[in-house]
Amino acid sequence: ASYNLFLLPGDGIGPEVMKEVEAIIAWFNAEGIARFEVDRGLVGGSAYDAHGQAISEADMAKAMASDAVLFGAVGGPKWDKVPYDVRPEAGLLRLRKDLGLFANLRPAICYPALADASSLKREVVEGLDILIVRELTGGVYFGEPKTITDLGNGQKRGIDTQVYETYEIERIARVAFDLAKTRRNKVSSAEKRNVMKTGVLWNEIVTRIHAAEYPGVQLEHVLADNCAMQLVRWPKQYDVIVTDNLFGDVLSDVAAMLTGSLGMLPSASLGAPDAKTGRRKSLYEPVHGSAPDIAGTGAANPIAMIASFGMALRYSLGLGDWADKLDQAIAAVLAQGIRTKDIAGSQPANATTTQMGAAILGELKKL
């Protein structure tokens, strides 16, 4: 089968880590394992610099037509003062919304070789493997009104609106329950039903979907503030956490930082399956940001971007077995002690971005 991959490297270290994925894609094509058609576009600050938008209509059209978007990272101090509507993040938010990528999957895995890099005690994080399922196209990110109004007399009023409808909660709940069945069969649903009406609705719908469709999966409800606390106290109590867009933003960052391997964590954002073809629109991106402070120094860790491509192989490109092999190649390289700066601990780094990418591809070739 042939697949269209649309690459949006973005800003900062985005292009550097994407380059390592491109090398792996080229190898898949050269070996005849897959037929990947690759196109490239601009997003974020680099798109703004080129044409004054965080993403162009032409690139949006290519993203819509692709089988998977591979996304690097956006933003940096250079664009801190650009108008709100064309700030770098606007490109990412438009991709999520217009492609209908409602399900954001963020695994937080603590690699044994790296457990000491965590700020948490080894026994708290060693072997950690949780999955945050974050709703990505609703909530306070997109609800209207979203305005700043001048009230005169020196006062302004800022408004953001959190909106959730039944169907939005139903579909993300199903994603979480389905994934839990392939894992340790437990879902923790996080909201603030004691303060928010959307939390009350969230709780009600998740409870109903569970009872009607997934009675065999263990379900617990947890208040989002308590969930943040429990993630710090004893994260291994969790398997799948399902939560809204804003809580998901914060909780997934906490979970990522627990692992001590921020430069290694991938994510997948998926749409609903197409009624005819069954294909889902999708976007894959590392959890880390554009890290402008280290851009161009060769210090960036490409593993999160490579592992994001691994998630694309699994969820969009029909190559789950190669996704497994890519994970094995990453684990092998880590076991050999190859380290970019972010995961070197008190030792000096012994690999640049390119060397890490090459080492992983080298291991992949042996599998």
Add this chain to the structure above:
Amino acid sequence: ASYNLFLLPGDGIGPEVMKEVEAIIAWFNAEGIARFEVDRGLVGGSAYDAHGQAISEADMAKAMASDAVLFGAVGGPKWDKVPYDVRPEAGLLRLRKDLGLFANLRPAICYPALADASSLKREVVEGLDILIVRELTGGVYFGEPKTITDLGNGQKRGIDTQVYETYEIERIARVAFDLAKTRRNKVSSAEKRNVMKTGVLWNEIVTRIHAAEYPGVQLEHVLADNCAMQLVRWPKQYDVIVTDNLFGDVLSDVAAMLTGSLGMLPSASLGAPDAKTGRRKSLYEPVHGSAPDIAGTGAANPIAMIASFGMALRYSLGLGDWADKLDQAIAAVLAQGIRTKDIAGSQPANATTTQMGAAILGELKKL
């Protein structure tokens, strides 16, 4: 001077930990150090059980007239199904709103004797002393509309609204800057300006107040998700964190859990100074909840409640020197190895709620 204290012990372990504060108050009166008039009321589930409301009008009036409210904790599984408007939390939220307690101060301090109780490495949390200043009467907690609407066709829509006006951000920013001046002179302002209009406004106002009134204080802006991450990675980078109601809820829980001493952390909620008397309305409560699972077992740690009374001595009762002494008494008891269950680590507890309270009062008497 004579002061009116209004005690709302609430549910679960609330009454047990409040009892230890009552003993300390009685001692202050007996020694003639202060003249505290004490009255008691009901809040939360216990108020609902008594008269169907989370707090009665009579008790609200007493709270309004008091110099300080001492609040235990509310909630428990017993009241999980009561109607939204009269759920236990509604009593606390009404107190905050009607008393105008816009400034919530949550210190996160890691007591040296307890650093090992943290899930984080000792070097990450030892000596930690940060202060979260949370806006408490605005944002998504109180904004309208806050509704669930039935759309027919099996669909409902939940809405919560985050609203902030200039004056609300100005006054909480001033509280944060003023407190920073008495500490390490640094304020970190956390919002999501890349996604939320209220975040854009928050950022703008904090920046303006800083430049105009507090140029000598160091100010940094941090995205709320990154702040949660940084709290886990290296919390000692922070001094004062100022943030909105909802982010403050989550970030202060993360900060509290870092210290490994959740049962020990107090909080103060303050209103604006009265134009005539200069007095602020105020409420003092432990950061921990009602812990229904251990209620009645004598396992509850009264330190957070006692330290909350210490904050009342400092901020509302004109007895800052006695607040210092109370802190010293707590530190002395900890140094002696006296431990309730929550802070005993792998050792068995050697003190009940009452024994811990008595030990602290005993030390106080020596100072």
